[in-house]
Amino acid sequence: MAEIILDETKLKELLKTAIVEVLQEQKELFSDLLAEALKEIALENAIKEGEKTESVSPEVIYNHQQIVITYEGQESLSVIPTAELESLRETVYLFQSHENAKRLLDALERAKARTSQPRTVEDLCQEFGLGEEEEKASA
Structure with a gap:
């Protein structure tokens, strides 16, 4: 070999x-x-x-409390309920337009001042002509 x-x-x-x-x-x-x-x-x-890390109690989860997670040398993270996150995302989306943000803030001020009377959905639909298409289509 x-x-x-x-x-x-x-x-x-x-x-x-x-x-x-x-x-x-x-x-x-x-x-x-x-x-x-x-x-x-x-x-x-x-x-x-x-x-x-310590465990999270069921009460914290059931009460939809925020959970903050911190890691040494890292940015902390927050865990929030999904519905809350979606609500925040929707708010950010609505306020991206300057005109829309102004309308929303004006409406909030009117609501706080109680200058507008509460109205029913039916009254609003009638005022804005909503639902008329459905009535015409079914006739």
Whole structure:
């Protein structure tokens, strides 16, 4: 049997070349593997961090209280009920238009001052002609 002798430098170069070729030929596979490994590391870190934090009582959840999560050296996070988040997002959306924001604030001032009388939905529909299309379509 023939004996092959490679010096360490040549062996390192061959290994480097082989690894580079595999990485170039299988970029997508290695990218997916790397992404999966990073997710696993993040999950493991989150679990370890969670083990160190106090648990949240059911009362906090049932009463829809805000939960603040702080990690050392990181920005804190807040957990709020989904309905509250959606309400905040809707408010931000409505106030993005200057004209709309002015109308909303004016309406709020009128409501606080109680200068307008309460009205029924039927009265408003009649005033603005809403529902007339349905009546015409059904006739």
